[in-house]
Protein backbone atom coordinates (compact mmCIF):
# COMPACT_ATOMS: atom_id res chain seq x y z
CA UNK A 1 0.00 0.00 0.00
CA UNK A 2 2.87 2.34 0.88
CA UNK A 3 4.43 1.75 -2.58
CA UNK A 4 1.10 2.43 -4.27
CA UNK A 5 0.64 5.68 -2.36
CA UNK A 6 4.20 6.75 -3.20
CA UNK A 7 3.52 6.25 -6.89
CA UNK A 8 -0.01 7.68 -6.89
CA UNK A 9 0.75 10.93 -5.05
CA UNK A 10 4.47 11.32 -5.89
CA UNK A 11 5.43 10.80 -2.23
CA UNK A 12 8.61 9.67 -0.53
CA UNK A 13 8.38 6.49 1.58
CA UNK A 14 8.22 8.56 4.77
CA UNK A 15 5.60 10.81 3.14
CA UNK A 16 3.41 7.80 2.30
CA UNK A 17 3.72 6.44 5.86
CA UNK A 18 2.86 9.88 7.25
CA UNK A 19 -0.20 10.02 5.01
CA UNK A 20 -1.50 6.71 6.42
CA UNK A 21 -0.91 8.07 9.92
CA UNK A 22 -2.69 11.32 9.04
CA UNK A 23 -5.76 9.42 7.76
CA UNK A 24 -5.87 7.38 10.97
CA UNK A 25 -5.68 10.46 13.19
CA UNK A 26 -8.33 12.24 11.12
CA UNK A 27 -10.66 9.28 11.66
CA UNK A 28 -9.83 9.27 15.37
CA UNK A 29 -10.55 13.00 15.67
CA UNK A 30 -13.87 12.58 13.86
CA UNK A 31 -14.89 9.76 16.20
CA UNK A 32 -13.95 11.85 19.24
CA UNK A 33 -15.99 14.73 17.84
CA UNK A 34 -19.05 12.43 17.71
CA UNK A 35 -18.70 11.37 21.33
CA UNK A 36 -20.46 14.44 22.81
CA UNK A 37 -23.58 13.45 20.83
CA UNK A 38 -23.42 10.03 22.52
CA UNK A 39 -23.21 11.66 25.97
CA UNK A 40 -26.10 13.95 25.08
CA UNK A 41 -28.11 10.91 23.97
CA UNK A 42 -27.53 9.13 27.28
CA UNK A 43 -28.34 12.27 29.24
CA UNK A 44 -31.64 12.80 27.45
CA UNK A 45 -32.43 9.11 27.83
CA UNK A 46 -31.89 9.36 31.59
CA UNK A 47 -33.97 12.51 31.75
CA UNK A 48 -36.83 10.93 29.85
CA UNK A 49 -36.70 7.80 31.98
CA UNK A 50 -36.39 9.94 35.13
CA UNK A 51 -33.16 8.17 35.90
CA UNK A 52 -30.77 11.12 36.32
CA UNK A 53 -29.21 10.80 39.76
CA UNK A 54 -26.49 13.10 41.10
CA UNK A 55 -23.91 10.38 40.65
CA UNK A 56 -24.85 9.84 37.01
CA UNK A 57 -24.74 13.60 36.37
CA UNK A 58 -21.24 13.60 37.86
CA UNK A 59 -20.24 10.75 35.55
CA UNK A 60 -21.56 12.68 32.54
CA UNK A 61 -19.62 15.77 33.56
CA UNK A 62 -16.40 13.80 34.00
CA UNK A 63 -17.03 12.00 30.69
CA UNK A 64 -17.53 15.39 28.97
CA UNK A 65 -14.27 16.72 30.42
CA UNK A 66 -12.38 13.57 29.34
CA UNK A 67 -13.88 13.79 25.85
CA UNK A 68 -12.87 17.45 25.59
CA UNK A 69 -9.30 16.59 26.57
CA UNK A 70 -9.35 13.70 24.11
CA UNK A 71 -10.56 15.99 21.30
CA UNK A 72 -7.76 18.46 22.05
CA UNK A 73 -5.19 15.66 22.11
CA UNK A 74 -6.34 13.97 18.89
CA UNK A 75 -6.47 17.38 17.21
CA UNK A 76 -2.87 17.93 18.20
CA UNK A 77 -1.91 14.48 16.84
CA UNK A 78 -3.81 15.16 13.64
CA UNK A 79 -2.13 18.54 13.22
CA UNK A 80 1.30 16.98 13.61
CA UNK A 81 0.52 14.08 11.31
CA UNK A 82 -1.06 16.17 8.53
CA UNK A 83 0.38 19.68 8.40
CA UNK A 84 3.87 19.29 9.80
CA UNK A 85 4.62 16.12 7.89
CA UNK A 86 3.01 17.49 4.72
CA UNK A 87 5.25 20.55 4.67
CA UNK A 88 8.26 18.41 5.47
CA UNK A 89 7.25 16.11 2.61
CA UNK A 90 6.73 19.10 0.31
CA UNK A 91 10.28 20.19 1.00
CA UNK A 92 11.53 16.67 0.28
CA UNK A 93 9.50 16.52 -2.96
CA UNK A 94 10.76 19.88 -4.25
CA UNK A 95 14.36 19.01 -3.40
CA UNK A 96 14.00 15.59 -5.07
CA UNK A 97 12.57 17.30 -8.14
CA UNK A 98 15.40 19.84 -8.29
CA UNK A 99 17.96 17.06 -7.79
CA UNK A 100 16.30 15.04 -10.55
CA UNK A 101 16.24 17.99 -12.93
CA UNK A 102 19.97 18.40 -12.33
CA UNK A 103 20.55 14.81 -13.39
CA UNK A 104 18.13 14.51 -16.29
CA UNK A 105 19.74 14.24 -19.71
CA UNK A 106 19.50 17.34 -21.88
CA UNK A 107 17.39 15.36 -24.33
CA UNK A 108 14.59 15.58 -21.73
CA UNK A 109 14.70 19.38 -21.75
CA UNK A 110 14.63 19.35 -25.52
CA UNK A 111 11.24 17.61 -25.41
CA UNK A 112 9.78 19.66 -22.54
CA UNK A 113 9.38 23.37 -22.53
CA UNK A 114 10.38 25.54 -19.59
CA UNK A 115 6.80 26.66 -18.87
CA UNK A 116 5.83 23.03 -18.42
CA UNK A 117 8.65 22.37 -15.98
CA UNK A 118 8.00 25.58 -14.03
CA UNK A 119 4.34 24.57 -13.66
CA UNK A 120 5.54 21.18 -12.48
CA UNK A 121 7.79 22.53 -9.79
CA UNK A 122 5.62 25.37 -8.56
CA UNK A 123 1.99 24.54 -9.35
CA UNK A 124 1.79 20.77 -9.17
CA UNK A 125 3.83 20.61 -5.96
CA UNK A 126 1.55 23.21 -4.34
CA UNK A 127 -1.60 21.28 -5.37
CA UNK A 128 -0.25 18.02 -4.01
CA UNK A 129 0.70 19.85 -0.82
CA UNK A 130 -2.92 20.94 -0.29
CA UNK A 131 -4.17 17.47 -1.18
CA UNK A 132 -1.85 15.80 1.34
CA UNK A 133 -2.49 18.29 4.13
CA UNK A 134 -6.26 18.61 3.71
CA UNK A 135 -8.17 16.66 1.12
CA UNK A 136 -6.83 13.12 1.37
CA UNK A 137 -6.56 12.68 5.18
CA UNK A 138 -9.89 14.45 5.70
CA UNK A 139 -11.64 12.30 3.09
CA UNK A 140 -10.25 8.99 4.31
CA UNK A 141 -10.74 10.02 7.95
CA UNK A 142 -14.36 10.97 7.27
CA UNK A 143 -15.02 7.72 5.39
CA UNK A 144 -13.60 5.58 8.21
CA UNK A 145 -15.42 7.39 11.01
CA UNK A 146 -18.73 7.58 9.10
CA UNK A 147 -18.56 3.87 8.26
CA UNK A 148 -17.87 2.99 11.89
CA UNK A 149 -20.80 5.10 13.10
CA UNK A 150 -23.04 3.68 10.36
CA UNK A 151 -22.15 0.08 11.24
CA UNK A 152 -22.68 0.58 14.98
CA UNK A 153 -26.03 2.28 14.43
CA UNK A 154 -27.04 -0.54 12.07
CA UNK A 155 -26.23 -3.29 14.57
CA UNK A 156 -26.87 -1.66 17.94
CA UNK A 157 -29.77 0.73 17.37
CA UNK A 158 -32.06 0.23 14.43
CA UNK A 159 -30.96 -1.12 11.08
CA UNK A 160 -33.94 0.36 9.21
CA UNK A 161 -33.22 3.86 10.48
CA UNK A 162 -29.49 3.40 9.78
CA UNK A 163 -30.31 2.45 6.17
CA UNK A 164 -32.73 5.38 5.80
CA UNK A 165 -30.00 7.81 6.94
CA UNK A 166 -26.93 6.36 5.26
CA UNK A 167 -28.12 5.09 1.86
CA UNK A 168 -27.44 8.49 0.29
CA UNK A 169 -23.72 8.54 1.11
CA UNK A 170 -22.49 5.76 -1.26
CA UNK A 171 -24.84 7.04 -4.00
CA UNK A 172 -23.41 10.58 -3.68
CA UNK A 173 -19.86 9.26 -3.89
CA UNK A 174 -20.76 7.10 -6.89
CA UNK A 175 -22.11 10.16 -8.71
CA UNK A 176 -18.85 12.04 -8.18
CA UNK A 177 -16.84 8.94 -9.08
CA UNK A 178 -18.82 8.45 -12.28
CA UNK A 179 -17.53 11.79 -13.57
CA UNK A 180 -13.89 11.04 -12.82
CA UNK A 181 -13.11 10.06 -16.43
CA UNK A 182 -14.69 13.23 -17.81
CA UNK A 183 -13.02 15.32 -15.10
CA UNK A 184 -9.59 13.91 -15.87
CA UNK A 185 -10.07 14.50 -19.59
CA UNK A 186 -11.17 18.09 -18.96
CA UNK A 187 -8.23 18.74 -16.66
CA UNK A 188 -5.76 17.28 -19.15
CA UNK A 189 -7.18 19.54 -21.83
CA UNK A 190 -7.18 22.47 -19.42
CA UNK A 191 -3.55 21.88 -18.47
CA UNK A 192 -2.49 21.64 -22.12
CA UNK A 193 -4.21 24.94 -22.93
CA UNK A 194 -2.75 26.60 -19.83
CA UNK A 195 0.71 25.36 -20.77
CA UNK A 196 0.29 26.76 -24.25
CA UNK A 197 -0.63 30.13 -22.75
CA UNK A 198 2.28 30.11 -20.27
CA UNK A 199 4.59 29.21 -23.11
CA UNK A 200 3.18 32.03 -25.23
CA UNK A 201 3.71 34.57 -22.42
CA UNK A 202 7.26 33.37 -21.84
CA UNK A 203 8.07 33.43 -25.55
CA UNK A 204 6.56 36.91 -25.86
CA UNK A 205 8.71 38.25 -23.00
CA UNK A 206 11.83 36.66 -24.42
CA UNK A 207 11.28 37.83 -27.97
CA UNK A 208 9.75 41.26 -27.40
CA UNK A 209 12.83 42.92 -28.97
CA UNK A 210 12.53 40.93 -32.20
CA UNK A 211 8.76 41.36 -32.31
CA UNK A 212 9.18 45.14 -32.10
CA UNK A 213 11.96 45.16 -34.67
CA UNK A 214 9.68 43.30 -37.10
CA UNK A 215 6.53 45.28 -36.28
CA UNK A 216 4.91 41.98 -35.38
CA UNK A 217 3.90 42.93 -31.83
CA UNK A 218 0.22 43.56 -32.60
CA UNK A 219 -0.30 40.29 -34.44
CA UNK A 220 1.56 38.32 -31.79
CA UNK A 221 -0.44 39.92 -28.98
CA UNK A 222 -3.71 39.02 -30.72
CA UNK A 223 -2.59 35.40 -30.82
CA UNK A 224 -1.61 35.52 -27.17
CA UNK A 225 -4.93 37.08 -26.20
CA UNK A 226 -6.70 34.24 -28.00
CA UNK A 227 -4.74 31.75 -25.93
CA UNK A 228 -5.64 33.56 -22.69
CA UNK A 229 -9.34 33.67 -23.65
CA UNK A 230 -9.24 29.95 -24.43
CA UNK A 231 -7.90 29.23 -20.92
CA UNK A 232 -10.63 31.37 -19.39
CA UNK A 233 -13.37 29.61 -21.36
CA UNK A 234 -12.04 26.16 -20.62
CA UNK A 235 -11.65 26.90 -16.89
CA UNK A 236 -15.28 28.10 -16.70
CA UNK A 237 -16.50 25.08 -18.60
CA UNK A 238 -14.57 22.63 -16.40
CA UNK A 239 -15.80 24.33 -13.22
CA UNK A 240 -19.39 24.23 -14.46
CA UNK A 241 -19.16 20.56 -15.36
CA UNK A 242 -17.75 19.71 -11.93
CA UNK A 243 -20.34 21.86 -10.18
CA UNK A 244 -23.14 19.90 -11.90
CA UNK A 245 -21.78 16.58 -10.61
CA UNK A 246 -20.85 17.74 -7.10
CA UNK A 247 -24.12 19.63 -6.59
CA UNK A 248 -26.20 16.69 -7.85
CA UNK A 249 -24.40 14.55 -5.28
CA UNK A 250 -25.06 17.20 -2.60
CA UNK A 251 -28.79 17.23 -3.43
CA UNK A 252 -28.91 13.46 -3.13
CA UNK A 253 -27.28 13.83 0.30
CA UNK A 254 -30.02 16.18 1.42
CA UNK A 255 -32.61 13.60 0.37
CA UNK A 256 -31.33 11.57 3.33
CA UNK A 257 -32.95 14.00 5.77
CA UNK A 258 -36.30 13.36 4.06
CA UNK A 259 -35.99 9.57 4.10
CA UNK A 260 -34.84 9.57 7.75
CA UNK A 261 -37.85 11.69 8.74
CA UNK A 262 -40.28 9.58 6.68
CA UNK A 263 -39.02 6.16 7.79
CA UNK A 264 -38.55 7.39 11.39
CA UNK A 265 -42.10 8.84 11.43
CA UNK A 266 -43.61 5.61 10.16
CA UNK A 267 -41.63 3.42 12.57
CA UNK A 268 -42.43 5.67 15.51
CA UNK A 269 -46.12 5.65 14.57
CA UNK A 270 -46.31 1.88 14.67
CA UNK A 271 -44.27 1.81 17.88
CA UNK A 272 -41.17 0.13 16.44
CA UNK A 273 -38.80 2.83 17.68
CA UNK A 274 -38.76 5.20 20.64
CA UNK A 275 -38.97 8.98 20.29
CA UNK A 276 -35.39 9.09 21.55
CA UNK A 277 -34.06 6.90 18.74
CA UNK A 278 -36.04 8.96 16.24
CA UNK A 279 -34.64 12.18 17.72
CA UNK A 280 -31.10 10.80 17.72
CA UNK A 281 -31.19 9.87 14.03
CA UNK A 282 -32.63 13.27 13.12
CA UNK A 283 -29.84 14.97 15.09
CA UNK A 284 -27.28 12.73 13.40
CA UNK A 285 -28.36 13.42 9.82
CA UNK A 286 -28.50 17.16 10.41
CA UNK A 287 -24.90 17.05 11.66
CA UNK A 288 -23.57 14.46 9.23
CA UNK A 289 -24.45 15.78 5.81
CA UNK A 290 -22.80 19.22 5.88
CA UNK A 291 -19.27 17.87 6.48
CA UNK A 292 -20.07 15.09 4.00
CA UNK A 293 -20.70 17.72 1.34
CA UNK A 294 -17.22 19.16 1.93
CA UNK A 295 -15.85 15.63 1.79
CA UNK A 296 -17.49 15.19 -1.63
CA UNK A 297 -15.77 18.32 -2.90
CA UNK A 298 -12.49 16.97 -1.54
CA UNK A 299 -13.17 13.72 -3.35
CA UNK A 300 -13.65 15.53 -6.66
CA UNK A 301 -10.45 17.52 -6.04
CA UNK A 302 -8.50 14.35 -5.27
CA UNK A 303 -9.59 12.85 -8.59
CA UNK A 304 -8.16 15.89 -10.35
CA UNK A 305 -4.90 15.74 -8.39
CA UNK A 306 -4.16 12.44 -10.13
CA UNK A 307 -3.13 14.35 -13.26
CA UNK A 308 -0.63 16.50 -11.37
CA UNK A 309 0.79 13.47 -9.58
CA UNK A 310 1.19 11.70 -12.92
CA UNK A 311 3.14 14.67 -14.27
CA UNK A 312 5.40 14.80 -11.23
CA UNK A 313 5.87 11.05 -11.25
CA UNK A 314 6.86 11.27 -14.91
CA UNK A 315 9.74 13.62 -14.02
CA UNK A 316 10.73 11.74 -10.89
CA UNK A 317 10.82 8.35 -12.60
CA UNK A 318 12.46 9.50 -15.85
CA UNK A 319 15.63 7.60 -16.66
CA UNK A 320 18.79 9.50 -15.88
CA UNK A 321 22.25 9.15 -17.38
CA UNK A 322 24.33 7.08 -15.03
CA UNK A 323 27.88 5.75 -14.99
CA UNK A 324 30.92 5.20 -12.90
CA UNK A 325 32.55 8.11 -11.15
CA UNK A 326 35.89 6.39 -11.31
CA UNK A 327 37.74 7.41 -14.47
CA UNK A 328 39.96 4.80 -16.11
CA UNK A 329 40.92 6.67 -19.27
CA UNK A 330 44.52 6.76 -20.48
CA UNK A 331 45.07 10.27 -21.81
CA UNK A 332 42.39 12.52 -23.24
CA UNK A 333 42.01 11.58 -26.91
CA UNK A 334 38.36 11.85 -27.92
CA UNK A 335 37.35 9.30 -30.54
CA UNK A 336 34.07 9.21 -32.42
CA UNK A 337 33.55 5.65 -33.61
CA UNK A 338 30.82 5.30 -36.29
CA UNK A 339 28.55 7.66 -34.37
CA UNK A 340 24.98 8.23 -35.51
CA UNK A 341 22.59 10.61 -33.79
CA UNK A 342 19.00 11.81 -33.89
CA UNK A 343 17.45 14.49 -31.66
CA UNK A 344 14.02 13.08 -32.44
CA UNK A 345 12.89 9.92 -34.17
CA UNK A 346 12.35 11.39 -37.61
CA UNK A 347 15.54 13.32 -38.45
CA UNK A 348 19.07 11.96 -38.54
CA UNK A 349 21.56 14.66 -37.61
CA UNK A 350 24.80 12.65 -37.66
CA UNK A 351 25.57 9.59 -39.80
CA UNK A 352 28.51 7.26 -39.30
CA UNK A 353 30.83 9.96 -37.95
CA UNK A 354 34.35 8.72 -37.15
CA UNK A 355 37.35 10.86 -36.24
CA UNK A 356 39.79 11.42 -33.37
CA UNK A 357 40.52 14.68 -31.59
CA UNK A 358 43.99 13.99 -30.21
CA UNK A 359 45.40 15.26 -26.94
CA UNK A 360 47.92 18.05 -27.52
CA UNK A 361 46.29 18.94 -30.84
CA UNK A 362 43.71 21.46 -31.94
CA UNK A 363 40.95 19.76 -33.90
CA UNK A 364 38.76 22.17 -35.86
CA UNK A 365 35.22 21.28 -36.87
CA UNK A 366 34.05 23.30 -39.81
CA UNK A 367 31.35 23.11 -42.43
CA UNK A 368 28.08 24.67 -43.54
CA UNK A 369 25.51 25.80 -40.97
CA UNK A 370 23.35 22.94 -39.69
CA UNK A 371 26.00 20.35 -40.57
CA UNK A 372 26.13 18.97 -37.02
CA UNK A 373 29.21 20.68 -35.48
CA UNK A 374 27.53 21.83 -32.26
CA UNK A 375 25.85 18.43 -31.99
CA UNK A 376 29.26 16.75 -32.07
CA UNK A 377 30.57 18.95 -29.26
CA UNK A 378 27.43 18.17 -27.20
CA UNK A 379 27.90 14.45 -27.73
CA UNK A 380 31.59 14.68 -26.83
CA UNK A 381 30.58 16.10 -23.42
CA UNK A 382 27.76 13.54 -23.02
CA UNK A 383 24.97 16.10 -23.01
CA UNK A 384 23.26 13.54 -25.18
CA UNK A 385 24.14 9.90 -25.81
CA UNK A 386 24.68 8.81 -29.43
CA UNK A 387 21.99 6.74 -31.07
CA UNK A 388 24.59 4.57 -32.80
CA UNK A 389 28.29 3.88 -32.37
CA UNK A 390 30.33 5.07 -29.42
CA UNK A 391 32.50 7.92 -28.21
CA UNK A 392 35.60 7.19 -26.18
CA UNK A 393 37.76 9.36 -23.96
CA UNK A 394 41.27 7.96 -23.61
CA UNK A 395 39.89 4.55 -24.61
CA UNK A 396 36.94 4.58 -22.18
CA UNK A 397 33.40 4.64 -23.54
CA UNK A 398 31.93 7.88 -22.15
CA UNK A 399 28.43 6.39 -21.99
CA UNK A 400 29.70 4.45 -18.95
CA UNK A 401 30.97 7.55 -17.13
CA UNK A 402 28.83 9.58 -14.75
CA UNK A 403 28.08 12.89 -16.58
CA UNK A 404 29.11 15.07 -13.63
CA UNK A 405 32.44 13.28 -13.27
CA UNK A 406 33.01 13.50 -17.00
CA UNK A 407 32.26 17.22 -17.17
CA UNK A 408 34.91 17.96 -14.57
CA UNK A 409 37.36 17.26 -17.37
CA UNK A 410 35.80 19.72 -19.82
CA UNK A 411 36.07 23.48 -20.23
CA UNK A 412 33.32 24.49 -22.61
CA UNK A 413 32.49 27.77 -24.29
CA UNK A 414 29.08 27.44 -25.90
CA UNK A 415 27.81 29.08 -29.03
CA UNK A 416 24.97 30.62 -26.99
CA UNK A 417 26.51 32.05 -23.82
CA UNK A 418 24.45 31.81 -20.63
CA UNK A 419 25.13 34.34 -17.91
CA UNK A 420 23.42 34.93 -14.58
CA UNK A 421 22.09 38.10 -13.02
CA UNK A 422 25.01 38.35 -10.65
CA UNK A 423 28.35 40.16 -10.52
CA UNK A 424 31.03 39.70 -13.19
CA UNK A 425 33.19 38.04 -10.55
CA UNK A 426 30.57 35.43 -9.64
CA UNK A 427 29.71 34.78 -13.28
CA UNK A 428 33.31 33.85 -13.96
CA UNK A 429 33.69 31.92 -10.70
CA UNK A 430 31.09 29.43 -11.99
CA UNK A 431 34.03 27.94 -13.91
CA UNK A 432 35.62 26.76 -10.68
CA UNK A 433 33.71 26.75 -7.41
CA UNK A 434 35.84 28.06 -4.57
CA UNK A 435 38.31 29.95 -6.78
CA UNK A 436 39.82 32.99 -5.05
CA UNK A 437 39.10 36.52 -6.30
CA UNK A 438 42.68 36.75 -7.56
CA UNK A 439 42.34 33.54 -9.59
CA UNK A 440 39.07 34.82 -11.09
CA UNK A 441 40.65 38.17 -11.98
CA UNK A 442 43.64 36.45 -13.58
CA UNK A 443 41.28 34.38 -15.79
CA UNK A 444 39.40 37.58 -16.65
CA UNK A 445 42.66 39.25 -17.62
CA UNK A 446 43.58 36.35 -19.92
CA UNK A 447 40.16 36.57 -21.59
CA UNK A 448 40.67 40.31 -22.12
CA UNK A 449 37.79 41.25 -19.82
CA UNK A 450 39.75 43.86 -17.87
CA UNK A 451 39.26 46.65 -20.33
CA UNK A 452 35.44 46.59 -20.31
CA UNK A 453 35.14 45.60 -16.63
CA UNK A 454 37.10 48.71 -15.61
CA UNK A 455 34.43 50.83 -17.32
CA UNK A 456 31.55 49.20 -15.40
CA UNK A 457 30.23 51.30 -12.46
CA UNK A 458 31.34 48.82 -9.79
CA UNK A 459 34.04 47.00 -11.73
CA UNK A 460 34.06 43.26 -11.06
CA UNK A 461 31.19 43.62 -8.59
CA UNK A 462 28.76 45.09 -11.13
CA UNK A 463 25.65 43.01 -11.67
CA UNK A 464 25.19 42.28 -15.35
CA UNK A 465 21.41 41.88 -15.66
CA UNK A 466 19.39 38.83 -16.61
CA UNK A 467 21.54 36.63 -18.87
CA UNK A 468 24.08 39.45 -19.04
CA UNK A 469 21.62 41.77 -20.80
CA UNK A 470 23.68 44.81 -19.82
CA UNK A 471 26.71 43.60 -21.77
CA UNK A 472 27.53 43.46 -25.47
CA UNK A 473 27.75 40.13 -27.32
CA UNK A 474 31.56 40.24 -27.36
CA UNK A 475 31.72 41.08 -23.64
CA UNK A 476 29.42 38.19 -22.79
CA UNK A 477 31.59 35.88 -24.84
CA UNK A 478 34.75 37.05 -23.06
CA UNK A 479 33.18 36.27 -19.66
CA UNK A 480 32.38 32.79 -20.93
CA UNK A 481 35.97 32.35 -22.14
CA UNK A 482 37.26 33.56 -18.75
CA UNK A 483 35.22 30.76 -17.14
CA UNK A 484 36.97 28.24 -19.34
CA UNK A 485 40.37 29.74 -18.49
CA UNK A 486 39.54 29.50 -14.80
CA UNK A 487 38.41 25.89 -15.02
CA UNK A 488 41.56 24.92 -16.90
CA UNK A 489 40.31 21.38 -17.65
CA UNK A 490 42.22 18.89 -19.87
CA UNK A 491 39.60 19.05 -22.64
CA UNK A 492 38.48 22.30 -24.20
CA UNK A 493 35.42 22.65 -26.43
CA UNK A 494 35.01 26.01 -28.11
CA UNK A 495 31.85 26.49 -30.16
CA UNK A 496 32.08 29.79 -32.04
CA UNK A 497 33.79 31.07 -28.89
CA UNK A 498 35.24 34.15 -30.54
CA UNK A 499 32.61 34.76 -33.22
CA UNK A 500 31.31 37.99 -31.64
CA UNK A 501 34.76 39.47 -31.05
CA UNK A 502 36.48 42.11 -33.16
CA UNK A 503 39.78 41.14 -34.80
CA UNK A 504 41.87 42.85 -32.12
CA UNK A 505 40.15 41.11 -29.22
CA UNK A 506 40.19 37.79 -31.03
CA UNK A 507 43.95 38.01 -31.57
CA UNK A 508 44.60 38.76 -27.87
CA UNK A 509 42.35 35.92 -26.75
CA UNK A 510 43.82 33.47 -29.22
CA UNK A 511 47.25 34.19 -27.86
CA UNK A 512 45.98 33.47 -24.34
CA UNK A 513 44.18 30.38 -25.64
CA UNK A 514 47.34 29.05 -27.25
CA UNK A 515 48.98 29.15 -23.81
CA UNK A 516 45.98 27.49 -22.18
CA UNK A 517 45.62 24.65 -24.64
CA UNK A 518 49.12 23.26 -24.41
CA UNK A 519 48.97 19.45 -24.11
CA UNK A 520 45.17 19.53 -23.97
CA UNK A 521 42.52 18.10 -26.23
CA UNK A 522 40.95 21.02 -28.04
CA UNK A 523 37.91 20.89 -30.27
CA UNK A 524 37.19 24.20 -31.88
CA UNK A 525 34.21 25.10 -34.02
CA UNK A 526 34.38 28.23 -36.11
CA UNK A 527 33.00 29.74 -39.26
CA UNK A 528 35.86 32.22 -39.67
CA UNK A 529 38.70 30.37 -41.33
CA UNK A 530 41.17 32.84 -39.76
CA UNK A 531 40.22 31.46 -36.32
CA UNK A 532 41.22 27.91 -37.19
CA UNK A 533 44.11 28.56 -39.56
CA UNK A 534 46.60 27.14 -37.03
CA UNK A 535 44.61 24.02 -36.21
CA UNK A 536 46.48 20.68 -36.34
CA UNK A 537 43.57 18.72 -37.71
CA UNK A 538 40.48 19.73 -39.61
CA UNK A 539 37.21 17.79 -39.82
CA UNK A 540 34.75 19.10 -42.38
CA UNK A 541 31.14 18.23 -41.62
CA UNK A 542 28.43 18.47 -44.19
CA UNK A 543 24.86 17.21 -43.78
CA UNK A 544 25.84 15.15 -40.75
CA UNK A 545 28.70 13.23 -42.35
CA UNK A 546 32.46 13.75 -42.29
CA UNK A 547 33.05 15.12 -45.78
CA UNK A 548 36.80 15.72 -45.44
CA UNK A 549 39.55 15.30 -42.89
CA UNK A 550 43.23 16.30 -42.73
CA UNK A 551 45.70 19.02 -41.85
CA UNK A 552 45.02 22.54 -43.22
CA UNK A 553 47.87 22.22 -45.75
CA UNK A 554 46.67 18.79 -46.93
CA UNK A 555 43.17 20.09 -47.49
CA UNK A 556 44.39 23.29 -49.15
CA UNK A 557 46.42 21.18 -51.54
CA UNK A 558 43.35 19.58 -53.14
CA UNK A 559 40.00 20.62 -54.46
CA UNK A 560 38.36 20.50 -51.04
CA UNK A 561 35.37 22.08 -49.36
CA UNK A 562 37.83 23.58 -46.86
CA UNK A 563 39.76 25.28 -49.65
CA UNK A 564 36.55 26.44 -51.24
CA UNK A 565 35.29 27.92 -47.91
CA UNK A 566 38.63 29.65 -47.29
CA UNK A 567 38.64 31.19 -50.77
CA UNK A 568 35.05 32.28 -50.44
CA UNK A 569 35.83 34.08 -47.19
CA UNK A 570 38.83 35.82 -48.78
CA UNK A 571 36.53 37.02 -51.55
CA UNK A 572 33.91 38.28 -49.15
CA UNK A 573 36.56 40.10 -47.13
CA UNK A 574 37.59 42.00 -50.26
CA UNK A 575 33.98 42.67 -51.23
CA UNK A 576 33.00 46.36 -51.31
CA UNK A 577 29.62 48.00 -51.52
CA UNK A 578 29.34 49.56 -54.98
Ligand SMILES: Nc1ncnc2c1ncn2[C@@H]1O[C@H](COP(=O)(O)OP(=O)(O)OP(=O)(O)O)[C@@H](O)[C@H]1O
Pocket residue numbers: 110343344349368369370371372373374375376415
Ligand atom coordinates in the same frame (compact mmCIF):
# COMPACT_ATOMS: atom_id res chain seq x y z
N1 LIG B 1 18.01 20.55 -29.63
C1 LIG B 1 17.75 20.17 -30.90
N2 LIG B 1 16.63 19.47 -31.16
C2 LIG B 1 16.35 19.08 -32.42
N3 LIG B 1 17.11 19.34 -33.49
C3 LIG B 1 18.25 20.04 -33.29
C4 LIG B 1 18.61 20.50 -31.98
N4 LIG B 1 19.77 21.17 -32.09
C5 LIG B 1 20.12 21.12 -33.40
N5 LIG B 1 19.22 20.45 -34.12
C6 LIG B 1 19.29 20.16 -35.56
O1 LIG B 1 20.45 19.41 -35.79
C7 LIG B 1 21.10 19.81 -36.99
C8 LIG B 1 22.56 20.13 -36.68
O2 LIG B 1 22.59 21.21 -35.80
P1 LIG B 1 23.94 21.81 -35.19
O3 LIG B 1 23.57 22.84 -34.21
O4 LIG B 1 24.78 20.68 -34.71
O5 LIG B 1 24.60 22.46 -36.48
P2 LIG B 1 25.90 23.34 -36.60
O6 LIG B 1 26.76 22.66 -37.58
O7 LIG B 1 26.46 23.62 -35.26
O8 LIG B 1 25.31 24.68 -37.23
P3 LIG B 1 25.81 26.20 -37.02
O9 LIG B 1 27.06 26.33 -37.81
O10 LIG B 1 24.73 27.01 -37.63
O11 LIG B 1 26.00 26.43 -35.58
C9 LIG B 1 20.32 21.00 -37.50
O12 LIG B 1 19.52 20.53 -38.57
C10 LIG B 1 19.45 21.43 -36.37
O13 LIG B 1 18.22 21.87 -36.84
Ligand SMILES: [Mg+2]
Pocket residue numbers: 373374375415495
Ligand atom coordinates in the same frame (compact mmCIF):
# COMPACT_ATOMS: atom_id res chain seq x y z
MG1 LIG C 1 26.60 25.30 -34.10
